[in-house]
Amino acid sequence: MSAVALQIHDIICSYGSRPVLDGITFRINKGDFVGIIGPNGSGKTTLLKTISRVLTPRSGKIVLLNKDINFMTRPEIARRLAVVAQDNRIDFDFTVEEVVLMGRLPHLRRFEKESQKDLAKAHKAMELTRTSHLASRLITELSGGEKQRVMIARALTQQPEVLLLDEPTSHLDINHQTEILDLMKKLSRENKLTIAAVLHDLNTAAHYCDYLILLSEGKVFALGSPQEVITADNIKAVYNSDVLVTNHPVYKRPMVTPLSRLEESPEREMLNFSVHVVGGGGAASPLLQKLVTSGYRVTAGVLNISDSDWQKAKALGIPVVEAPPFSAITEKGYKNNLELMQKADAVILASIPFGFGNLKNLEAVLAAAQNGRFTIVLEEDDITRRDYTDGEASKIYYNLIKNEVYIVHSIKEVLDVLAQEVKKCKGGN
């Protein structure tokens, strides 16, 4: 069974000669919650207006639930598709109930009065949006958040299968934002309502939406899961702004932190501070995560392909010196590793176990330390318990800590030491 709710095919739309939408194509499946993002003027609102047939595109096709909207009457569209617009200025004293009940309009014949059934549907929508208690209040007396919820109730009263929202949370406090987006999420999950929302805030979009469509200058720039769409490179290309994209520790969704354009900002300093991590076998994964989240430029090596540190590094987009699975580190790997260490501002040796296969990693750290690289040794466990080389690793290790290195025992300490070093470097400049 095809479960496509909305299909947009090669839409071209222009105000005058300036194309606002320039060949937009995508599809939205039933029950998906899709976010439309993009900078101001990228065509988000125009796209919504075109889908709801407020604007007629110059060319292209829009298929709503298997029917071309050009062959549908307006009430026909309104029975399937509801829109919550951005501007909800109402100067007339309708009661909330009257406004919500207007959602039944596309279902009524001319001069047909709203029945008890229609009223029941309006009340159901008001319950969902928690506006029942406002029923007899005047719409002109409501706060922004209440009004927004009433407009959503009105849209739901249309009993649509597809709901379009234009920046539904732009004028709301954070608690109301969360409330409305949670409601949207719930409706898409439980009622199989298909939702497409223009969202301004990238974090909100990444957090709530199943899929994102990133628009840039009237074109689809990227499209896919939040992880695929929200990357530092995409944001740089579309918004022309430097951001830090990290993974939300709990929700596993990308999180965007804008970086100040001021030279002096601490984030900038961090971003310019590179750290090379020597890991392997999964022991370095929490450290890698933490370093990236904190904003350091991280490299890693030498990691065996498909071991868990390697997977983590790849997921975080960290450049890695690789070795084939279960193979010893070659001379070439050793050299590449050392080269990355030389480029880095700091080298961190994670608390990893050593076997004959990765002794070269330890040697590389030693070489770097002897070369005067700023080195941190993370010792979460005693070396003897991690030594599977009959003491050979321990020997190099003791040799290493004779150099001027920081020995720390937790990831937190690593970060503290690094932060101090960042400060010092900044002072030094």
Next chain:
Amino acid sequence: MPFNLRKTSWRTTVFILFLLLTGSMVLATGIGAVRINPVEILKIFFSRIPLLSSIIVHDWPQADETIIWLIRLPRVVLAALVGASLAVAGAVFQGLFRNPMADPYIIGVSSGASLGAAVAIVFSVDINILGLSAVPLLAFIGALLTLIVVYRLSKVGGNVAVLTLLLAGIAVSSLLSAAVSLLMFLGGEKLHQLIFWLMGGFSGRQWNYVKMGIPYFFLGSAAVFFYARDLNAMLLGEEPAQHLGIDVENVKKILLVGASLLTAAAVSCGGVIGFIGLIIPHIVRIMIGPDHRILLPAVAFIGAISLVAADAIARTVLAPMEIPVGIITTLCGGPFFIYLLRQRKNKAL
């Protein structure tokens, strides 16, 4: 709120208002230089209805019948029609512009009518169609021409932008007003007559005016009543209305033309009578809410009652002199409008 009729059913509201209108029309017909009691008025009225005439005992002086039937009743009926038209047109314009401060003259229809009337009066145009003189005829033509010009000006690629409509209305209206002023300047001894017309009134109006106004009254009313529910949705904004399945562009054009026809007919029958179209929709909205399905009929009744009352005052308060009814409506409406403005301000604080 003193009279909250929001919860009253449509039928009850309309029935009550119908009784009130009938009552006020009968009373208004009765007062004047010769006082005639309501029972006699009703008898005279019903004796004119073919089937009922045989039952009614003919026991009144013929002079009374002449006064009632030929002088007062047409005037009262005309005042009711004009009052209803202005009030309905005002309500529709306020809805269309999504602005409670709009009135029927907002797009300049009245200026066109004034110019038509001014031309007829100053140049003593002598035509007579269906018993109507040049003044109402040219006023009506002027009003319609203005509507066409303003409508054309504000149409961009098949769509009528409400803001452009407003601006075009202001521009055309000031142009026409300048022309009227020029005619007044050149008018000489006709000036008095022209000013009297511009102030609005029903002095000496007979059935022929009613006959001229009534088709447009029903045509315009039918158009706007038909789209009353759509107008409700349009108060949410044009786009939200479209999202509710309403063909906004078409509805807008029909409502615009309907309300303008009502205004044109009203102005050419009674001159430029102020404040009815602005104040009545306000008062009624406070009483029964903004739902146009009941608002429009209620506004029609209350507009009619108000203008019938105002006209009764206009011809009796300084009798035998007659004050132009526009002065009465403005004298009553002005202070009330100020009161409303203050209410609004307090609400905003």
